[in-house]
Amino acid sequence: MSDSFTAEAVADTTDVDTDPTAEDVILECRDLSVSFEMDRGTSRVLHDVDMDIRRGEILGIVGESGSGKSMFASALLNAVVSPGRTEGSVTYHPPDDEADPVEVLGLDKGPLRSLRWEDISMVFQGAMSSFNPTMGFREHFVETLDAHDYDVAAGIERAEELLSDLYLDPDRVLDSYPHELSGGMKQRVLIALALVLEPEVLVMDEPTAALDLLMQRSIISLLSDLRDKYDLTMVFITHDLPLVTKLADRIGVLYAFEFAEVGDTTEMVHDPKHPYTRALLNATPNLDAPLSEMRPIEGAAPDPVNVPAGCPYHERCPLATAECEDVKPAMDAVSATHEVACHHWSDVDDEIPLSTGVQR
Numbered sequence: 428m429s430d431s432f433t434a435e436a437v438a439d440t441t442d443v444d445t446d447p448t449a450e451d452v453i454l455e456c457r458d459l460s461v462s463f464e465m466d467r468g469t470s471r472v473l474h475d476v477d478m479d480i481r482r483g484e485i486l487g488i489v490g491e492s493g494s495g496k497s498m499f500a501s502a503l504l505n506a507v508v509s510p511g512r513t514e515g516s517v518t519y520h521p522p523d524d525e526a527d528p529v530e531v532l533g534l535d536k537g538p539l540r541s542l543r544w545e546d547i548s549m550v551f552q553g554a555m556s557s558f559n560p561t562m563g564f565r566e567h568f569v570e571t572l573d574a575h576d577y578d579v580a581a582g583i584e585r586a587e588e589l590l591s592d593l594y595l596d597p598d599r600v601l602d603s604y605p606h607e608l609s610g611g612m613k614q615r616v617l618i619a620l621a622l623v624l625e626p627e628v629l630v631m632d633e634p635t636a637a638l639d640l641l642m643q644r645s646i647i648s649l650l651s652d653l654r655d656k657y658d659l660t661m662v663f664i665t666h667d668l669p670l671v672t673k674l675a676d677r678i679g680v681l682y683a684f685e686f687a688e689v690g691d692t693t694e695m696v697h698d699p700k701h702p703y704t705r706a707l708l709n710a711t712p713n714l715d716a717p718l719s720e721m722r723p724i725e726g727a728a729p730d731p732v733n734v735p736a737g738c739p740y741h742e743r744c745p746l747a748t749a750e751c752e753d754v755k756p757a758m759d760a761v762s763a764t765h766e767v768a769c770h771h772w773s774d775v776d777d778e779i780p781l782s783t784g785v786q787r
């Protein structure tokens with residue numbers, strides 16, 4: 428099937444007019460940790476993470492491969508696979524003021540299954556291949572609606588609207604099989620499927636990683652429109668910092684299984700304070716940047732069984748001192764909307780200038 432999705436959808440989505448307030452938190456994580464017992468010791472793949480996700484915001488989560496991004500996403504939905512152990516708390520605050528907060532990590536199987544589709548939905552990494560090749564897309568939608576006792580006719584109407592919102596022809600898509608659609612189209616069907624039960628939160632783990640650049644930009648733009656139309660909260664996980672700056676209101680940078688820096692996107696892009704965030708931006712290939720300014724990040728990400736003492740980044744950091752080797756930096760407020768875990772953040776402007784070609 429041909430895809431009529433046009434460059435029309437590739438708009439600049441940085442002008443976001445929502446203003447989620449700090450008080451209106453929809454998902455609250457406290458001391459959220461994930462660990463695995465291995466022969467060589469305990470592997471801490473998410474470590475005491477605190478994060479407030481605000482109602483209506485798009486939160487971008489970035490970090491290198493193996494930094495704990497997928498673990499954070501799975502922990503949010505209490506979906507860490509066995510034998511992984513999830514500790515701490517994730518509290519979901521439903522939109523209805525009268526409704527009690529939900530402790531996600533304490534839910535039994537049934538309520539957890541409902542919460543996962545009806546309140547907090549997720550598009551997992553690589554999920555495109557999870558479509559059953561012998562089933563048409565209509566059946567996929569019907570199966571999901573049925574399993575959650577939703578009215579199928581009303582649900583299919585919503586699916587049709589979502590598919591249109593995603594620049595797909597609903598009738599043709601619903602009557603197609605997975606092999607008949609391109610990767611970009613299947614990814615959009617997955618997003619529609621994740622939203623068909625009207626969740627409040629959509630968590631996406633590398634949803635555009637397998638797509639070409641134009642399709643990535645296009646989907647980013649559509650996600651922003653969907654957020655506005657359906658009042659969604661989104662968590663968008665990626666290794667691609669420049670990509671997420673086009674979409675997110677706020678960005679959290681994960682390093683070694685915890686947040687190194689969190690802030691409003693504008694501050695994170697124009698004035699990041701963690702040496703690692705600066706390194707990530709300076710390592711981004713950009714056609715406009717002189718090659719001499721490109722700086723790969725030296726060294727390797729820490730082993731989760733053996734995270735260094737003190738600041739976990741100190742072995743790779745050009746600003747590291749003895750203090751960094753011994754004392755773990757706490758989150759420090761750079762501004763009311765920006766915090767960083769670094770002993771030397773006030774020196775980074777002089778010591779680690781941003782490349783002039785950084786895509787901002």
Ligand SMILES: Nc1ncnc2c1ncn2[C@@H]1O[C@H](COP(=O)(O)OP(=O)(O)OP(=O)(O)O)[C@@H](O)[C@H]1O
Nearest residue numbers: 463470472491492493494495496497498499666731
């Ligand atoms: N089942 C498992 N058992 C033990 N360790 C695991 C398991 N799954 C993942 N890990 C480890 O957890 C750490 C964090 O992995 P995670 O998948 O969250 O990284 P990520 O940032 O999402 O990386 P990527 O971008 O490559 O997907 C990695 O060191 C990984 O090897």
